[in-house]
Amino acid sequence: MNLFLDSPLNALKEYVACASVSADSNFHEGLVAAQNFAQAGLRQLGFEVDLIETPGNPIILGTRGDPSWPRLVIYGHYDVQPPDPLDLWTSEPFHAVERNGRLYGRGAADNKGPQIVHMSALARVFKANPNYPVHITYLIEGEEEIGSPSFRGFLEKNKERLKGDMLLVSDTGSPGPDQLVVTTGLRGLCALEVNVFGPKQDLHSGVHGGALYNPLQALMRICSSLHDKDGKVTVPGFYDNVRPPEKWERDELSKLPITEESYAEFLGVQKFFPPPGYSALEGVRFCPTLELNGVGGGYQGQGSKTVIPAEAFAKITCRLVPDQKADDIAKKVENALIEASPPEIKIEVKSKGGGDPYVLIPPGKPGSSGEESDFMIKAFSQAETCIRNNFGTKPIFLREGGSIPIIQDLKEVAGLDSLMIGLFTNEDNLHAPDESFHLGIMNKAIDSFEEFFRGLV
Structure with missing residues (x-):
């Protein structure tokens, strides 16, 4: 058989x-x-x-x-x-x-x-x-x-x-x-992990709050610096080598039997937030991205626990388009993260691999x-x-x-x-x-x- x-x-x-x-x-x-x-x-x-x-x-x-x-x-x-x-x-x-x-x-x-x-x-x-x-x-x-x-x-x-x-x-x-x-x-891919460190251990937020920089607050500040208000990536040089789509590629996309409305309904979102100059359906094919995939730190259980965490982390991936290179973008993002880091905390950035588009x-x-x-x-x-x-x-x-x-x-x-x-x-x-x-x-x-x-x- x-x-x-x-x-x-x-x-x-x-x-x-x-x-x-x-x-x-x-x-x-x-x-x-x-x-x-x-x-x-x-x-x-x-x-x-x-x-x-x-x-x-x-x-x-x-x-x-x-x-x-x-x-x-x-x-x-x-x-x-x-x-x-x-x-x-x-x-x-x-x-x-x-x-x-x-x-x-x-x-x-x-x-x-x-x-x-x-x-x-x-x-x-x-x-x-x-x-x-x-x-x-x-x-x-x-x-x-x-x-x-x-x-x-x-x-x-x-x-x-x-x-x-x-x-x-x-x-x-x-x-x-x-x-x-x-x-x-x-699209290509590069992945990074960011860790920020403050005190040597979690601290009571009443006893020590107001004396030091909360690592979670620092991480939020760092991560928020990576995009402008329109969603464009602010990392210097991020878009330098991006190859725009050919006209025939946009023509082919117009044949796709999916509307922006049906796509939004499928995803369960009220409104799209594509890169400037692109539709949502174009953005997922022709544009590079920098995404926050996960953020953590401090107390994660039920109820509240009044601590200042000793450390916090974020996981980041970038989707890349021709002619970007994964190693080059990873290094540029790492430099931007370090540059945005306040001096009161310690930051570590690790590249976790990827590949070119x-x-x-x-x-x-x-x-x-x-x-x-x-x-x-x-x-x-x-x-x-x-x-x-x-x-x-x-x-x-x-x-x-x-x-x-x-x-x-x-x-x-x-x-x-x-x-x-x-x-x-x-x-x-x-x-x-x-x-x-x-x-x-x-x-x-x-x-x-x-x-x-x-x-x-």
Whole structure:
């Protein structure tokens, strides 16, 4: 029995049952189960499979076909986000349940469902043509949800094995089940943690209040200095290298079947606060950001406790656009934080990593390089045709607001440009309770990718 041919849905249920949370060592058994599932699936498809050890979770590398053939690399990840908070799930996160045309479970959409789509489509193609003349390298990592800390080192050691004409990725989003997006860019990311220190221990606010600078107050002052009243980032040099969007990109965005009003309703906000000169839908794709992700310090329990905290912290991330560099922006933000710090407290800023933005102008679009390989040109054309044939609409070519830093790493180290076809939607609740995968998208996508792979030769 071949699950990918006979029941892709049951294959996805089995994969979701592997509780492969990379952020929590208590889920080691689930990570191993997911590794075993993915390796067995690739072997069933005729791939030779290696499990490559890294300082963190192993990386699965499968290869199939003659190296002299056109070379396609496919990327996915077997790790998932933690399921917390468990009490907000309607059903068990690692026991996939079909409900209202969706499959609910952690990792169903991010990224196990799209992997099953690719594998099921390949199973059909290989059954019809066992000597399918494309060399395929299948790369599945296990640390994407924690920032892929081991991936760059793996790339440096294995870049010759990853040589190819193109990278195929389905770890991006689309607006709905009848409208897919070909993602042409991803924002970069840099993360920082800020700690400010005052007295050697928490102090009684009655006995000592008025004598010293409260670290929480200092932190609020520091953080408030990072934006002006219009929301523009005030860090010196932050916007120096920002590449504005092309006209065709704004034209493509206008085709998005989402209004500002429906977007606001979906988010539950009364009014947007985009960067000056941009709409909200433009801001999440074309603009860099500096966000406060978490702030803490002092007493956090019920009731009140009259203390001056000894320290306070903030977690900050910046989403970056072409042609910003993560290291450069992290250093500029660090300098701005230190400059804004009052002398009465001590401040420490730590960079927590990230990655540069990625953009690819599709072949034939204004601003494209004109140096794309014949294989890449055919792949983009074939993707547009297959999506139109199976979903009933042409794909929209858009940048995405999210970040997948390893995509730029694969470009820099292995020379791979990416075709990114989004298979999840906002309603899939990625990283949240009741994550799900739309089964209509799943079935149409399998048909689309079967046609896509056949059309590459």
